[in-house]
Amino acid sequence: MxxxxxxxxxxxxxxxxxxxxxxxxxxxxxxxxxxxxxxxxxxxxxxxxxxxxxxxxxxxxxxxxxxxxxxxxxxxxxxxxxxxxxxxxxxxxxxxxxxxxxxxxxxxxxxxxxxxxxxxxxxxxxxxxxxxxxxxxxxxxxxxxxxxPALPELAGLADAGPLTTDSFWDQPDLPERMAVLGGGTSGCELAQAVARLGVRVTVVEAADRLLAGEDPDASAAVTDALVRDGVQVRTGASVTRVDAGRLVLDDGATVDFDRLLVATGRxxxxxxxxxxxxxxxxxxxxxxxxxxxxxxxxxxxxxxxxxxxxxxxxxxxxxxxxxxxxxxxxGLRRTVDLSAVPRVTYTQPEVASVGEPTSAAGPDRTVLTRRLRSADRAIAEQNPDGFSRLVVDGRHRVRGATVVGPRAGEALAELTLAVTKGLTTSDLTSSIHPYPTYADPQWNAAIGDARGRLARPAARVVIGALLVARRASAALRRAG
Incomplete structure (x- = not known):
């Protein structure tokens, strides 16, 4: 046409x-x-x-x-x-x-x-x-x-020729020193990437921690990883102005850079x-x-x-x-559901989350945590830093999850399905999982929850009665 x-x-x-x-x-x-x-x-x-x-x-x-x-x-x-x-x-x-x-x-x-x-x-x-x-x-x-990309109103910023998450890719090479303004997903990913490729990086974040929307333990894991990679992390710090090749912070400290990457949102x-x-x-x-x-x-x-x-x-x-x-x-009226939207930060370690926050569970919620260091795959590969954390309700349905560690995004898929479909920890435990994987901790967390129910007094009474009946039946067979 x-x-x-x-x-x-x-x-x-x-x-x-x-x-x-x-x-x-x-x-x-x-x-x-x-x-x-x-x-x-x-x-x-x-x-x-x-x-x-x-x-x-x-x-x-x-x-x-x-x-x-x-x-x-x-x-x-x-x-x-x-x-x-x-x-x-x-x-x-x-x-x-x-x-x-x-x-x-x-x-x-x-x-x-x-x-x-x-x-x-x-x-x-x-x-x-x-x-x-x-x-x-x-x-x-x-x-x-x-x-x-949205640039903040900041004195001297325009004169610094800032990079954004869009224009970053126009560079023919990487600078020796880079300042990253913003410690969200994009800021953390690019900061770790260029640091591992040889750039001296400083991340400046106004919030009191990186990845402020994630579980605090996940935030701490990523911060520790960036520091090990040589990244200088400045949290709780606001930039008051940008001078020639320098950020001036609200406490009077300065951060020198050859290029400035602004990753403060879109x-x-x-x-x-x-x-x-x-x-x-x-x-x-x-x-x-x-x-x-x-x-x-x-x-x-x-x-x-x-x-x-x-x-x-x-x-x-x-x-x-x-x-x-x-x-x-x-002419349909299907509606969106934002209760089970997965998200992943692809740093090492990865951070993957879905559903209700794992750090602010309500009174009718239980938080289940298993550390990655207990997973045989993590031990075999010497990647012990991370955890799986589930939020379950009173009916033991999975309502939220955070996974930190290698391939966390892939491990989150099962938990996203669980949150979406209202699956319980028993549903997870009844499915055979491959061994060994980095998803073992989340399965073990579900198993721990299911076993915890078996330890309750009412359950113990029922189980005890079944054992007694079973023993009596065996005795009758032997007597006959």
């Missing part, structure tokens, strides 16, 4: 943005038989492919490999003279992106049956828009424009979309206001992904993009 025909058709679903939510939303709607137009003003694949998940995990893989090589002597393997070829590492990162890129490409979307075009979308009414000035009509629309991309003309409300942060079905204040327009203000996670954006698209084209 030629571009001039786009405006002549009334589309069942106009999708704005080809990041994860938009791509999956468009493909879902096309699979349902809808006439779909997907519009992207920049690169297909969004932040996850180009500046987020893919490059950061590729960089972390190289960084962890360097650290593992240096530490191999603990196994009796001596890798002397470990060196890091930074241009080769960055080439590895780019290869990861280009290998995955076809999956998110315009051709992949076309194969699903959706139409794609490039340009900037601006809504001109409740059911109309324009693409670079060309009019387009729609029955329903899905806004999936994602988010962009803001929804809603500017210039004409949402007010379309009758779509945004909140004080600029996020699109949606109901539980992801419908905006305009009944014809839906939104999914980072632009909504929901947790900024690629996997959540994909699920919500599909849900919103199905609701839009079929």
């Amino acid at each position: 030629p571009d001039d025909a786009i405006g002549r058709r009334r589309w069942d679903l106009l999708v704005v943005g080809a990041g994860t939510a938009g791509l999956i939303g468009a493909q879902t709607a096309a699979a349902l038989g809808a006439r779909v137009l997907l519009v992207e003003r920049a690169r297909f694949g969004g932040d996850c492919l180009w500046t987020g998940c893919v490059p950061s995990k590729a960089l972390l893989a190289a960084a962890h490999a360097a650290a593992d090589a240096r530490a191999a002597a603990r196994y009796g393997v001596h890798a002397d003279g470990v060196t890091v070829d930074v241009p080769a590492v960055l080439a590895h990162v780019r290869r990861a992106i280009t290998t995955i890129e076809p999956v998110d490409s315009p051709d992949a979307v076309r194969r699903s049956g959706a139409r794609v075009t490039s340009g900037s979308v601006r809504f001109t009414g409740p059911a109309s828009a324009e693409i670079d000035g060309r009019p387009v009509r729609f029955r329903q629309a899905l806004v999936a424009t994602g988010s962009a 803001a929804p991309r809603t500017a210039g979309l004409g949402l007010d003309v379309a009758g779509v409300d945004v909140d004080e942060r600029g996020a699109v206001v949606v109901d539980a079905a992801l419908r905006t204040t305009n009944a014809h327009i839906w939104a999914a992904g980072d632009v909504t203000g929901h947790p900024q996670l690629t996997h959540l954006a994909g699920v919500h993009g599909s849900l919103a698209a199905g609701n839009a084209v079929l």
Whole structure:
């Protein structure tokens, strides 16, 4: 279909943005038989492919490999003279992106049956828009424009030429010294990665600990790991201004740097979309206001992904993009559930969490903890630092979990299912688990809870009666 025909058709679903939510939303709607137009003003694949998940995990893989090589002597393997070829590492990162890129490409979307075009979308009414000035009509629309790094208002910051989690990847090389402003997931991951690749790193975080939204013990484990990697960690510290190559903190201390990375959060991309003309409300942060079905204040327009203000996670954006698209084209009212959204910080050790917080359990909750040092796999591989922690309710259903250690993200999958489906610790114990794995502590925590129930007085009475009956039966058989 030629571009001039786009405006002549009334589309069942106009999708704005080809990041994860938009791509999956468009493909879902096309699979349902809808006439779909997907519009992207920049690169297909969004932040996850180009500046987020893919490059950061590729960089972390190289960084962890360097650290593992240096530490191999603990196994009796001596890798002397470990060196890091930074241009080769960055080439590895780019290869990861280009290998995955076809999956998110315009051709992949076309194969699903959706139409794609490039340009900037601006809504001109409740059911109309324009693409670079060309009019387009729609029955329903899905806004999936994602988010962009948010820079704090800080004296001297602009003059310092700060890097963000987006622009970090434009560097042809790594600096000798880097300051990282922000100790959340992105700040910790990139700080550890570049430190292991030879950069002198200082992390400055205003909160009293890194990963402030995670279990304090998980935060402490990551902090200890960063310090062992040579990272200087400054928590409870606010930056008052940025001088030439230097952060000035509120206590008068300074942090010198060659490059400054700002990782203090992201803001929804809603500017210039004409949402007010379309009758779509945004909140004080600029996020699109949606109901539980992801419908905006305009009944014809839906939104999914980072632009909504929901947790900024690629996997959540994909699920919500599909849900919103199905609701839009079929008139369904399926609703989102944010009670069991998994999240992972891919440092070493990894931190993976889901559901209710494990550090603030209520009076009707029980917290079960097993340390990784008790796991035979961890002993065999000399990776004892970490734990599994479950929150269970009065009916012994798993309501939340934190896992810290190698492959914690993979270990969390079972616990995410448990939280989602309301499984009990008995459900976990009744499933045979492979041995030995790093998931052993969470299984053992469930086993401990189940055995604890067997030790209760009522259970002991029943068990005792069964034993007595069993012995009596055996005695009768012998007497006969």
